[in-house]
Amino acid sequence: MERTNLGRTGLQVGVAGLGCGGSSRLGTRTDKSRAESVTLVRQALDLGVNLLDTAARYGTEEIVGEAIAAVPRDNVVISTKARLHEDGAEAPHPPTALVEGLEDSLRRLGTDCIDVFHVHGVLPQHYEHARQNVVPALLAEKDKGKFLHLGITEYASVDTGQTMLVRAVEDDCWEVIMVAFHMMNQKPRQRIFAHTRRHGIGTLNMFAVRDIFSKPARLSDAMRALAADGRVPERFATIDDPLGFLVHDGGATSVIDAAYRFARHEPGVDVVLTGTGDSDHLRANVASILKPPLPAEDLATLRELFGDLDGVGLDPPNPASRS
Ligand SMILES: NC(=O)c1ccc[n+]([C@@H]2O[C@H](COP(=O)([O-])OP(=O)(O)OC[C@H]3O[C@@H](n4cnc5c(N)ncnc54)[C@H](OP(=O)(O)O)[C@@H]3O)[C@@H](O)[C@H]2O)c1
Numbered sequence: 001m002e003r004t005n006l007g008r009t010g011l012q013v014g015v016a017g018l019g020c021g022g023s024s025r026l027g028t029r030t031d032k033s034r035a036e037s038v039t040l041v042r043q044a045l046d047l048g049v050n051l052l053d054t055a056a057r058y059g060t061e062e063i064v065g066e067a068i069a070a071v072p073r074d075n076v077v078i079s080t081k082a083r084l085h086e087d088g089a090e091a092p093h094p095p096t097a098l099v100e101g102l103e104d105s106l107r108r109l110g111t112d113c114i115d116v117f118h119v120h121g122v123l124p125q126h127y128e129h130a131r132q133n134v135v136p137a138l139l140a141e142k143d144k145g146k147f148l149h150l151g152i153t154e155y156a157s158v159d160t161g162q163t164m165l166v167r168a169v170e171d172d173c174w175e176v177i178m179v180a181f182h183m184m185n186q187k188p189r190q191r192i193f194a195h196t197r198r199h200g201i202g203t204l205n206m207f208a209v210r211d212i213f214s215k216p217a218r219l220s221d222a223m224r225a226l227a228a229d230g231r232v233p234e235r236f237a238t239i240d241d242p243l244g245f246l247v248h249d250g251g252a253t254s255v256i257d258a259a260y261r262f263a264r265h266e267p268g269v270d271v272v273l274t275g276t277g278d279s280d281h282l283r284a285n286v287a288s289i290l291k292p293p294l295p296a297e298d299l300a301t302l303r304e305l306f307g308d309l310d311g312v313g314l315d316p317p318n319p320a321s322r323s
Helices: 033-048 060-070 096-108 124-143 163-168 188-199 216-228 257-263 278-291 297-304
Strands: 004-005 012-014 016-020 052-053 077-083 113-124 147-154 176-182 202-206 271-275
Touching: 012 016, 033 278, 060 077, 060 096, 077 096, 077 147, 077 163, 096 113, 096 124, 113 124, 113 176, 124 147, 124 163, 147 163, 147 188, 147 202, 163 176, 163 188, 176 216, 188 202, 257 271, 257 278, 257 297, 271 278
Parallel strands: 016 052, 016 271, 052 077, 077 113, 113 147, 147 176, 176 202, 202 271
Antiparallel strands: 004 012
16 A cells, blocks of 8 residues: 655555445445444455544444454554534534543544544534634643544535635644545645645545445436536536546546546545445455546546536435434
């Protein structure tokens, strides 16, 4: 596995990371047994993945804990999160709730120190509370050695213009951020990565594939709607396989292969998360992330066609598995 620096954290991470949330949640939301989910995490480690991203919300921390129980702790980078608010609630949680969440995560993961602890899915209206009240409380826990690096993740399907992250990257307390960036959502290049690269903030890329590139009908519907709004050329309203131009000799082998490679080679992306409950998908996705960039002419076409789109393909999680 190719390794890289996670920003200025000093952590060396594989460029492919395992997402233990999303719609798949390691298969716990589909047909997989707990033992199969544990095996999937171990398969990722065998493939050279060392960063595992989970969250209290996903219900997969115990699975990660079981999978890494016999692994030397230094061989794994654990990223986990505590929510700042519950869906539908106006008020965010007080700092004590996140400190308790940190303790619960440590217990479920079976470790005494988490590598990256994030404030999870922060809405713009809660950011100042996070910065002023939650950060000092969490940094006190960091000083006690409960975690190593503080992170923040966006609520991409709600904050589609990324106003929270645009604000957060101006502050120096966040050592890692998690950001939605993909072939049809390229705006983070200017508004996020320009800042994270300058300040050495580590980046975890989510939504590289999500629904829009894994469900052909979802992509066709999105293209029809964008064409109707004049946001992509009219011909995309009727093309059956709108991103088929990426699949050719010397190019990508599939739209999913293209999507992971696109994210992986974006300057400013440290780790591309792949979220799956399927062992064959995991193997294929890690292989895609390790492949070379897409051909320059395909990248230019993606930029020309989709570079100005904003807020596209930021699919909310499957209702059964909010992440
Ligand atoms: N705000 C936040 O903090 C937040 C929000 C969202 C996500 N995340 C993190 O980011 C991670 C990545 O996001 P994501 O889980 O949405 O991952 P993703 O890799 O962008 O997309 C995963 C989706 O694509 C499907 N898929 C993956 N590989 C495939 C393949 N080779 N062929 C066909 N379908 C394939 C998966 O289904 P299968 O199971 O069938 O493979 C799943 O439905 C999450 O797991 C979570 O750790 C964080």
